[in-house]
Amino acid sequence: MEHVAARAGVSRALVSIVFRGVPGASEATRERVLAAARELDYRPDTRASRLGSSRTRTLGVTFSVGHAFHGDLLESLYTHADAAAYELVLSGVTPSRSEEAAVETLLAERCEGIVLLGSSQSTAQLTRLAGRVPVVSVLRPSSVEDVGVVRTDDGAGLRLAVEHLRSLGHTRIALLDGGRTAGGAERRRGYRTAVRRLPALSEIVLPGGLSELEGAAAALAFLDLSPRERPSAVAAFNDRCAIGFIDVVRQHGLRVPDDVSVVGFDDITEAGYPHVALTTVRQDAEQLGVEAVRALADRLDGSAATAPARVVIQPELVVRSSTARPSEVESPRPRPDLS
Amino acid sequence: MEHVAARAGVSRALVSIVFRGVPGASEATRERVLAAARELDYRPDTRASRLGSSRTRTLGVTFSVGHAFHGDLLESLYTHADAAAYELVLSGVTPSRSEEAAVETLLAERCEGIVLLGSSQSTAQLTRLAGRVPVVSVLRPSSVEDVGVVRTDDGAGLRLAVEHLRSLGHTRIALLDGGRTAGGAERRRGYRTAVRRLPALSEIVLPGGLSELEGAAAALAFLDLSPRERPSAVAAFNDRCAIGFIDVVRQHGLRVPDDVSVVGFDDITEAGYPHVALTTVRQDAEQLGVEAVRALADRLDGSAATAPARVVIQPELVVRSSTARPSEVESPRPRPDLS
DNA sequence: GATCTGGACTAGAGCGCTCTAGTTCTGGCT
DNA sequence: AGCCAGAACTAGAGCGCTCTAGTCCAGATC
Numbered sequence: 001m002e003h004v005a006a007r008a009g010v011s012r013a014l015v016s017i018v019f020r021g022v023p024g025a026s027e028a029t030r031e032r033v034l035a036a037a038r039e040l041d042y043r044p045d046t047r048a049s050r051l052g053s054s055r056t057r058t059l060g061v062t063f064s065v066g067h068a069f070h071g072d073l074l075e076s077l078y079t080h081a082d083a084a085a086y087e088l089v090l091s092g093v094t095p096s097r098s099e100e101a102a103v104e105t106l107l108a109e110r111c112e113g114i115v116l117l118g119s120s121q122s123t124a125q126l127t128r129l130a131g132r133v134p135v136v137s138v139l140r141p142s143s144v145e146d147v148g149v150v151r152t153d154d155g156a157g158l159r160l161a162v163e164h165l166r167s168l169g170h171t172r173i174a175l176l177d178g179g180r181t182a183g184g185a186e187r188r189r190g191y192r193t194a195v196r197r198l199p200a201l202s203e204i205v206l207p208g209g210l211s212e213l214e215g216a217a218a219a220l221a222f223l224d225l226s227p228r229e230r231p232s233a234v235a236a237f238n239d240r241c242a243i244g245f246i247d248v249v250r251q252h253g254l255r256v257p258d259d260v261s262v263v264g265f266d267d268i269t270e271a272g273y274p275h276v277a278l279t280t281v282r283q284d285a286e287q288l289g290v291e292a293v294r295a296l297a298d299r300l301d302g303s304a305a306t307a308p309a310r311v312v313i314q315p316e317l318v319v320r321s322s323t324a325r326p327s328e329v330e331s332p333r334p335r336p337d338l339s
Numbered sequence: 340m341e342h343v344a345a346r347a348g349v350s351r352a353l354v355s356i357v358f359r360g361v362p363g364a365s366e367a368t369r370e371r372v373l374a375a376a377r378e379l380d381y382r383p384d385t386r387a388s389r390l391g392s393s394r395t396r397t398l399g400v401t402f403s404v405g406h407a408f409h410g411d412l413l414e415s416l417y418t419h420a421d422a423a424a425y426e427l428v429l430s431g432v433t434p435s436r437s438e439e440a441a442v443e444t445l446l447a448e449r450c451e452g453i454v455l456l457g458s459s460q461s462t463a464q465l466t467r468l469a470g471r472v473p474v475v476s477v478l479r480p481s482s483v484e485d486v487g488v489v490r491t492d493d494g495a496g497l498r499l500a501v502e503h504l505r506s507l508g509h510t511r512i513a514l515l516d517g518g519r520t521a522g523g524a525e526r527r528r529g530y531r532t533a534v535r536r537l538p539a540l541s542e543i544v545l546p547g548g549l550s551e552l553e554g555a556a557a558a559l560a561f562l563d564l565s566p567r568e569r570p571s572a573v574a575a576f577n578d579r580c581a582i583g584f585i586d587v588v589r590q591h592g593l594r595v596p597d598d599v600s601v602v603g604f605d606d607i608t609e610a611g612y613p614h615v616a617l618t619t620v621r622q623d624a625e626q627l628g629v630e631a632v633r634a635l636a637d638r639l640d641g642s643a644a645t646a647p648a649r650v651v652i653q654p655e656l657v658v659r660s661s662t663a664r665p666s667e668v669e670s671p672r673p674r675p676d677l678s
Numbered sequence: 679g680a681t682c683t684g685g686a687c688t689a690g691a692g693c694g695c696t697c698t699a700g701t702t703c704t705g706g707c708t
Numbered sequence: 709a710g711c712c713a714g715a716a717c718t719a720g721a722g723c724g725c726t727c728t729a730g731t732c733c734a735g736a737t738c
Contacts (some may be wrong), residue, residue: 010687046725048386067410250590356717390693
């Protein structure tokens, strides 16, 4: 910085002014400084600038490395943090690096706010964290008052899925359950509500989970059922679970959607591939990112100490080719309008 | 820090000594300081410590968000950077955030070294970057002299795949090509070498790519071939491509491995799932991570200014259930030992 | 011509650490 | 007692920025 200032014939303070883009420098000087910086290949040291200023304008994000949907969210977060003049600091969660450790490094970086993607921290941990710094939990609801929540209406998503299947004529609709993972409880609840509300449905819950592996296991359980008790449709916890399920039932000679209809959740990129063409409940990654940034930015920049945001985004059903009317065997009375 | 020092009844310098874990404090004081810090919920500010010390002991990593294999690599990098007493700073590459931008933020953080996962930067860009800071390119070779390279022997990997298929009796073995992506050229070369070296093989290259989508497209091209000219086995650019291919050929009534054998590349987690059981060429993420950290740590810590590392890790064939002997139609002479 | 105004610029004190060059204290040895 | 080594601890100057409180000066106002 010293060198740039000398080269441009100004003080260090002026260089700072130019690089922060604040008013206080004439156009001519601005260009002279920028030119000098370019020649010297100088770029401001973010560590030092964060130290010097009272604000770090930095948002920390914990995410699971290799998780496809988290990738989509990160993309959105990058874009909107940038627009709100915040920088993102990423901290990955891996099997050997806990979410707590990830959060710890973010705190040590003095991030002004923290975004947790699919957090699995306990209420106690979240409470403690939220006491230190504004926190928003994305994808996973939390009862902690100080924690902002930005999520999809998981319950509504499952209701959409079940209603879609029911409207096609299915009466035996199973849930491939997500258990204790982020959103699992809400989706299960949504499924139950829909099953109760709609006529002629009974509740069938098969253990599922986050990945293809659990979907495949659920398919085995499904195939073990006698054809009489076998559901004609399933709503999976997520797309990957649905894909694993479909893979296995197909390998056992069943056709999708002819023999069994399947709907997923998330709308990951793969679900839209023509050869997959999965009917699914779409979570809007873009929107979730927007709201997460907004939730923190509002609290940080806002004059009023607003309460933490609680944003619930409505999901949308995307109908592709993994769902259809049940085959004759399933629907007792032959329909006249089969065409 | 001030407060902690006061509470423990020592100077700030002592607190620094304790937190850096360097000798110079008695056991009693050490515990007193730690206790005081715990009570005050204090943790050192990494920005400030990096600023104060001459070394930042920080390694920057660019990676594609949502890329499964990059996730595996990150996990390994985290572990081994930690062991070498380095911190990791992640910078994600997304469709809207270029690798250049990602690198730029790492430079501004004053990382001491940079790890590029699957870089797609030009030689010119890499040359410029390597002039500023030690760089190691993981997964993608580079002719730039100053850039360290840690990669799998992609060529050998494809030779393994082809040899495996040939030894099963296949003579029409196609490559689902990866084009210009990281490793694409080397794998193509390995395929060609193997095809030339082994008897009775001819070269069949179908356009493939990084994802299931390209695999699916390749499958369509494959199915368009007349049964006579149709290969009995394919070596795919990677696992995801292989999975897309398998999906589509199965949907068209072909059986894998009975009608066509398929081998992938990478050994992503999914490949090992029982319902997928993909025969594949395994890249050792753990080892790649170890070597990437070592390559940088050696240059940074080493007294001698060693030349950048060029590490090539040998891949390993993992045989699962997507490969088998060709069916009768394919092998002209009936074998006596079919059992 | 004196006064005022506002834009352009600078001096220098932080920010929260690290680290060198000390000082002080303890205990062992002659 | 006198001396000394080494462990334990401290003072204070950075690190590369930011930011407040200025200074300086050209031009407008009366």
